[in-house]
Amino acid sequence: MRYAMAIDTKKCVGCSDCVVACQTENNVPIGYCRDWIVEVTDGTYPQLEIEIRSERCNHCENAPCVRCCPTGASHYEDGGTVLVTHHKCIGCGACIASCPYDARYSHPDGYVDKCTFCLDNRVKKGEDPACVSVCPTKCMYFGDLDDPNSDVSRVLKMRKWKTLIPEAGTKPHVYYLI
Amino acid sequence: MANRREFIKISSIGAGGLALAANTFSWSKGMSFADDLLSPDKKGALRTPTYCELCFWKCAGWVYKDERGEIKKITGNDDDPHCNGRFCPRGTGGVGMYHDKDRLKKPLIRAEERGKQIFREASWDEALDYIAEKLGKIAREHGPECVALFTHGSGGKFFGDLMKAYGSTNIAAPSFAQCRGPREVGFLATFGELVLSPERTDIRDTKCLVLIGSHLGENMHNGQVQEMSDAIDKGATIITVDPRFSIAASKSKYWMPIKPATDLALLLTWINLIIENEWYDKDYVEKYTYGFDVLKERVKPYTPQWAYGITGLKPEMIYDTAKAMHDASPAVIVHPGRHVTWYGDDTQRSRAVAILNALLGSWGRRGGFYYPEKASLPDYPHPPYPKPKRTWRDAFPGKFNLANEVLSTGICDASIPNTARDCTFKAWLVYGTNLIKTLPERKKTLEAIQNLELLVAIDTMPMEITGYADVILPECTYLERYDMLRTNPHREPNIALRMPAAKPKYDTKPAWWMAKKLADKMGLGDYFAWNDIEELLDWQLKKIGSSLDEMKRIGVKKFPRQYDDLYFWPDQDFIFNTNSGKIELYSTDLEKEGFDPIPKYTPHPEPPEGYYRLIYGRAPMHTFSRTINNPNLVDLMDENTVWVNPKVAKIWYLENGQEVYLQNQDGVISKFPIKVRVTERIRWDSVYMVHGFGHSNKKLSRAYGKGGSDSELISKVMLDPVMGGTGMRGNFVTFLTEKPVEEEVAS
Ligand code: SF4
Numbered sequence: 001m002r003y004a005m006a007i008d009t010k011k012c013v014g015c016s017d018c019v020v021a022c023q024t025e026n027n028v029p030i031g032y033c034r035d036w037i038v039e040v041t042d043g044t045y046p047q048l049e050i051e052i053r054s055e056r057c058n059h060c061e062n063a064p065c066v067r068c069c070p071t072g073a074s075h076y077e078d079g080g081t082v083l084v085t086h087h088k089c090i091g092c093g094a095c096i097a098s099c100p101y102d103a104r105y106s107h108p109d110g111y112v113d114k115c116t117f118c119l120d121n122r123v124k125k126g127e128d129p130a131c132v133s134v135c136p137t138k139c140m141y142f143g144d145l146d147d148p149n150s151d152v153s154r155v156l157k158m159r160k161w162k163t164l165i166p167e168a169g170t171k172p173h174v175y176y177l178i
Numbered sequence: 179m180a181n182r183r184e185f186i187k188i189s190s191i192g193a194g195g196l197a198l199a200a201n202t203f204s205w206s207k208g209m210s211f212a213d214d215l216l217s218p219d220k221k222g223a224l225r226t227p228t229y230c231e232l233c234f235w236k237c238a239g240w241v242y243k244d245e246r247g248e249i250k251k252i253t254g255n256d257d258d259p260h261c262n263g264r265f266c267p268r269g270t271g272g273v274g275m276y277h278d279k280d281r282l283k284k285p286l287i288r289a290e291e292r293g294k295q296i297f298r299e300a301s302w303d304e305a306l307d308y309i310a311e312k313l314g315k316i317a318r319e320h321g322p323e324c325v326a327l328f329t330h331g332s333g334g335k336f337f338g339d340l341m342k343a344y345g346s347t348n349i350a351a352p353s354f355a356q357c358r359g360p361r362e363v364g365f366l367a368t369f370g371e372l373v374l375s376p377e378r379t380d381i382r383d384t385k386c387l388v389l390i391g392s393h394l395g396e397n398m399h400n401g402q403v404q405e406m407s408d409a410i411d412k413g414a415t416i417i418t419v420d421p422r423f424s425i426a427a428s429k430s431k432y433w434m435p436i437k438p439a440t441d442l443a444l445l446l447t448w449i450n451l452i453i454e455n456e457w458y459d460k461d462y463v464e465k466y467t468y469g470f471d472v473l474k475e476r477v478k479p480y481t482p483q484w485a486y487g488i489t490g491l492k493p494e495m496i497y498d499t500a501k502a503m504h505d506a507s508p509a510v511i512v513h514p515g516r517h518v519t520w521y522g523d524d525t526q527r528s529r530a531v532a533i534l535n536a537l538l539g540s541w542g543r544r545g546g547f548y549y550p551e552k553a554s555l556p557d558y559p560h561p562p563y564p565k566p567k568r569t570w571r572d573a574f575p576g577k578f579n580l581a582n583e584v585l586s587t588g589i590c591d592a593s594i595p596n597t598a599r600d601c602t603f604k605a606w607l608v609y610g611t612n613l614i615k616t617l618p619e620r621k622k623t624l625e626a627i628q629n630l631e632l633l634v635a636i637d638t639m640p641m642e643i644t645g646y647a648d649v650i651l652p653e654c655t656y657l658e659r660y661d662m663l664r665t666n667p668h669r670e671p672n673i674a675l676r677m678p679a680a681k682p683k684y685d686t687k688p689a690w691w692m693a694k695k696l697a698d699k700m701g702l703g704d705y706f707a708w709n710d711i712e713e714l715l716d717w718q719l720k721k722i723g724s725s726l727d728e729m730k731r732i733g734v735k736k737f738p739r740q741y742d743d744l745y746f747w748p749d750q751d752f753i754f755n756t757n758s759g760k761i762e763l764y765s766t767d768l769e770k771e772g773f774d775p776i777p778k779y780t781p782h783p784e785p786p787e788g789y790y791r792l793i794y795g796r797a798p799m800h801t802f803s804r805t806i807n808n809p810n811l812v813d814l815m816d817e818n819t820v821w822v823n824p825k826v827a828k829i830w831y832l833e834n835g836q837e838v839y840l841q842n843q844d845g846v847i848s849k850f851p852i853k854v855r856v857t858e859r860i861r862w863d864s865v866y867m868v869h870g871f872g873h874s875n876k877k878l879s880r881a882y883g884k885g886g887s888d889s890e891l892i893s894k895v896m897l898d899p900v901m902g903g904t905g906m907r908g909n910f911v912t913f914l915t916e917k918p919v920e921e922e923v924a925s
């Protein structure tokens with residue numbers, strides 16, 4: 001089982017619902033976030049293009065954050081999700097420095113936090129992650145890459161996609177449909 | 179002369195204002211917040227039904243609480259046609275409204291202390307007695323018609339009923355004259371039907387969606403944004419006309435970067451092309467429309483070459499887009515927009531939109547406009563309302579006859595004493611609308627306010643308008659109260675329940691309670707004959723085969739349609755609700771009132787040298803100024819910026835993030851500085867900002883002074899002579915890079 005997410009940049013409107021839904025679902029304190037929106041504008045008026053991405057931890061298959069964690073708090077879990085065990089984390093911040101995507105933040109309670117794909121609180125109960133379930137444009141797909149019939153496998157087969165900073169060699173599990 | 183009604187900062191009240199006053203709250207019998215009211219979801223979590231109050235879309239959803247009984251999250255109800263189980267960011271962040279510590283907490287009455295005006299705390303009884311007594315006096319001395327209600331939001335219904343019982347029908351929703359009025363009047367004149375809310379646009383099945391200045395996606399009208407996304411999935415052609423490269427424009431096959439204020443030229447040219455090339459639906463036009471031949475004649479001069487000179491849009495693009503509409507017809511929507519009060523000829527522009535749809539045969543067709551239906555609920559029995567001797571219309575003899583709703587700005591104008599005018603308003607009740615930001619021409623609003631004998635503000639938050647009130651009634655948030663059932667029209671008639679998920683915080687009350695109590699005090703109790711709202715709702719629900727208990731479990735209930743289909747059939751006989759019984763390409767209503775029966779293009783003023791047209795719009799995470807202090811939403815966006823094209827930035831030496839003040843054509847200078855965003859996404863002749871920021875009430879700890887206010891710079895209004903809409907896109911601003919010398923600024 002390999003959990004992955006695909007996000008359609010052609011449909012995302014950058015509304016940030018995924019951000020606030022994650023905050024209320026996962027008790028992310030106000031002022032912090034596990035997912036965020038990036039808007040890139042290209043060209044000059046009137047020849048313009050915008051790409052909008054809802055970004056988060058890529059749950060990398062080859063995760064530098066896991067490799068560099070001195071306590072083993074950062075680790076792989078079911079379906080290849082990368083998680084942080086809060087009570088094991090000493091807040092040293094090595095993982096924050098090693099992540100090419102700036103996906104982690106220091107929680108005010110003294111540990112490092114980031115996107116969990118809502119593994120324990122939702123996915124294991126058969127629900128989609130909070131961001132996926134709330135997105136008004138239904139532009140996010142979640143599922144198992146090993147299951148050819150999952151939403152995510154199907155949409156990746158049908159559409160052109162990319163991952164972020166592939167040259168970092170991290171093998172991200174978050175895909176952007178372009 | 180000192181202002182009779184000074185703006186008072188609520189921060190001047192003592193710490194006592196923060197105290198919980200639960201003891202003064204008498205929650206009626208039978209209302210409990212115990213979890214037995216909650217219904218479990220599929221996973222067994224407990225939840226309470228509501229419909230969202232963060233905007234007018236009113237999505238129905240579920241409120242979940244955490245182990246401590248605190249409201250934790252809100253999600254959409256899967257059965258709700260407004261949201262299909264998915265809230266927008268504001269709805270999801272609605273919890274912030276409940277948790278906001280800056281909320282209004284106790285009734286406040288304006289008083290004078292050592293020559294200084296202050297708000298003093300009052301009990302509910304005292305505050306309501308004060309209002310009842312003043313309203314009684316005004317009724318005796320001037321007549322109840324001299325009282326007006328401004329309302330935006332669900333609880334306004336109860337104050338509306340109170341007004342009608344008292345003897346006034348002057349109930350104004352600023353969303354008419356300041357927003358959607360022209361499109362309703364334009365469509366009514368054409369099809370004999372309103373566009374309604376949610377709009378009857380069949381976006382999910384459309385093949386071509388034409389947006390004129392309407393920025394769906396940034397404008398987070400949930401159901402429409404969802405359907406636009408479905409349409410993108412199905413490969414629909416989107417055409418966006420906007421001087422700004424909006425998010426919708428970025429999703430479009432055709433973005434038409436039009437010169438602002440020339441939209442009508444484009445629309446008339448499209449109409450001409452569609453007629454010239456015989457791209458209209460001949461059978462439909464023949465069978466259902468009136469005035470085609472005159473229309474054909476009148477639009478002849480509007481050629482793509484002519485339009486190029488006016489709009490700056492290439493003739494080929496105008497041609498190609500007209501063809502694309504034809505190719506998709508009848509599954510095409512030329513969207514009526516929502517905020518359409520721009521240039522004063524807005525009813526005529528909306529008429530052109532309606533005519534275009536009629537020619538393409540999209541009205542009453544799948545993928546065009548459907549026929550919505552509404553669940554009808556019986557009214558709780560009450561004595562007949564008195565017939566008022568006058569209404570706001572008497573202040574404007576012979577004018578605005580086609581306005582099908584009350585004009586908020588009309589009431590504002592008629593509140594300023596004027597020998598030429600009857601019916602000078604003496605009191606305003608203001609429910610849930612920050613008139614200071616909502617109405618254009620702030621000077622006029624403030625002058626009107628100075629002339630009132632009573633101004634009551636009912637709100638959840640201290641707003642700019644609450645600072646001018648004589649009495650402030652703090653309402654509890656939608657998460658802490660019942661309201662009337664939601665019955666907006668949709669594809670399937672449906673109702674939704676809002677019930678409290680938590681007890682009201684502080685000493686706040688729901689609108690139904692306030693209005694009923696006030697009615698009792700004014701001797702109008704018979705009009706509110708129910709004991710409490712649960713009884714009222716249960717009575718209504720039982721009449722239509724449901725019950726309050728059932729609704730508490732399901733939140734949303736759908737009913738079968740009573741009338742025909744969503745669309746009418748190709749050959750179906752159909753009588754439209756217009757004078758001719760047909761779709762009026764030539765409007766007999768407008769002709770009768772002395773206006774052009776067929777829209778005409780007239781040029782609008784352009785910015786003088788060194789000035790730029792002020793365009794404003796929406797961001798998906800805020801609703802005007804009302805969400806601007808919500809901690810969760812402020813976290814997503816805490817200030818707006820002024821968008822400036824790089825060419826313009828170069829002339830003014832402006833850099834990204836630099837703070838500037840804006841000054842408009844009338845010399846009005848923005849109160850707060852605003853940061854510059856240098857971006858290619860805006861035309862060089864315009865600047866853009868998101869509406870609602872630049873709040874001047876210090877009590878809003880997160881919003882005060884953040885960003886700039888477009889509304890304070892809208893001192894010029896282009897009045898729509900047809901229906902009194904206030905065109906607000908004719909204001910021009912320039913940059914002040916230094917802080918202007920502080921003059922005496924009236925807040
Ligand atoms: S909720 Fe969906 S549409 Fe909105 S920003 Fe997130 S991914 Fe994009």
Ligand code: SF4
Pocket residue numbers: 056057058059060063064065066082098099100101102103104114170
């Ligand atoms: S995105 Fe960053 S935090 Fe997430 S797995 Fe990859 S390296 Fe680690």
Ligand code: SF4
Pocket residue numbers: 230231232233234235236237261264265266267268269270398399400401
């Ligand atoms: S569109 Fe958003 S703010 Fe408006 S009612 Fe729906 S969820 Fe609430």
